[in-house]
Amino acid sequence: MKNQKMYEPDDKMISLIRDNYNLLQSLGSFGISLGFGDKTVSQVCEEQHVDTYTFLAVVNFTINGYRDFDDATCLSMPTLLQYLKASHDYFIGFQLPFIRKELVDALDDKDNLARLILKLYDEYARSITAHMKYEEKNVYPYVEALLQGKSVTDFEIDMYSKHHGQESNKLRELKSIIIKYLPSDGLHNNQLSATLYDIYNNEEWLSLHAQVEDEIFIPAVRRLEQKLKQSDVTAKISNMIGKNVEGTEALGEREKDVIVALVQGMTNKEIADHLCISVNTVITHRRNIARKLQIHSPAGLTIYAIVNNLVDISSVKL
Numbered sequence: 001m002k003n004q005k006m007y008e009p010d011d012k013m014i015s016l017i018r019d020n021y022n023l024l025q026s027l028g029s030f031g032i033s034l035g036f037g038d039k040t041v042s043q044v045c046e047e048q049h050v051d052t053y054t055f056l057a058v059v060n061f062t063i064n065g066y067r068d069f070d071d072a073t074c075l076s077m078p079t080l081l082q083y084l085k086a087s088h089d090y091f092i093g094f095q096l097p098f099i100r101k102e103l104v105d106a107l108d109d110k111d112n113l114a115r116l117i118l119k120l121y122d123e124y125a126r127s128i129t130a131h132m133k134y135e136e137k138n139v140y141p142y143v144e145a146l147l148q149g150k151s152v153t154d155f156e157i158d159m160y161s162k163h164h165g166q167e168s169n170k171l172r173e174l175k176s177i178i179i180k181y182l183p184s185d186g187l188h189n190n191q192l193s194a195t196l197y198d199i200y201n202n203e204e205w206l207s208l209h210a211q212v213e214d215e216i217f218i219p220a221v222r223r224l225e226q227k228l229k230q231s232d233v234t235a236k237i238s239n240m241i242g243k244n245v246e247g248t249e250a251l252g253e254r255e256k257d258v259i260v261a262l263v264q265g266m267t268n269k270e271i272a273d274h275l276c277i278s279v280n281t282v283i284t285h286r287r288n289i290a291r292k293l294q295i296h297s298p299a300g301l302t303i304y305a306i307v308n309n310l311v312d313i314s315s316v317k318l
Helices: 013-019 023-030 041-047 052-064 077-106 112-147 165-181 186-246 253-263 268-275 279-293 298-307
Strands: none
Touching: 013 023, 013 041, 023 052, 023 077, 041 052, 052 077, 052 186, 077 112, 077 186, 112 165, 112 186, 165 186, 253 268, 253 279, 253 298, 268 279, 279 298
């Protein structure tokens, strides 16, 4: 049964474990070792180099489903990545092989149904492993690139689906077969019951893992993507200003006049009349402006004109 207390940095770490023993595995995934005595959550996290805010966000979410973080921007992406990667290592390297060994010990290897159960479990394990390996190969490197300020054009987090329905169906089928169709002697029945208990815990853990990805990790990645996009826009504007200062691809005076007229909303014909040139000359100037500045939109030209003091921002209709 879930403890409805919302844990805070000043709570003692031992209290979290006493109230929710299933947090023991989460501690390992965060890289927190036991032996912390009566220290508080914040003390333990600081000493073991774990972001306290992110740790409590995951803990309070997995225990009570608490989603309303005070400030989601405070979540530490490196801490989340460490947690998710370590969770994968635990699940693939320990949990899946451990349950398989339990099944082997509890089943009669001469029984055809028992062999089918192992086959079904192996299919489930392969499917889960493939899903997690996909994350490790594609999703996590993408997020690490974002953290380094690198723009990745062929992937974004919304392309990644976080559904585990097929795997859950296989696990439900496995549990159902064991419960319904495998009567056994007392010893094997006890072994199967213990294995079933671990399978149920496995299912609950996997569900919570997926929810942490859906409700905490993916929204945090979206914020990171948005931040990087905003930085890209700022960089492009700065680059545009820098080119002008350095005199690279400098505009002629007539081309500047054309930009000012365009920003004021004039058509090609109106610009031609205003500057006493032909429409074809206006078109040529516009083509040269686009080539030199690599700006093709009216909004882009307006920004250029403002930052380079060709027009006053108060005279521009925004």
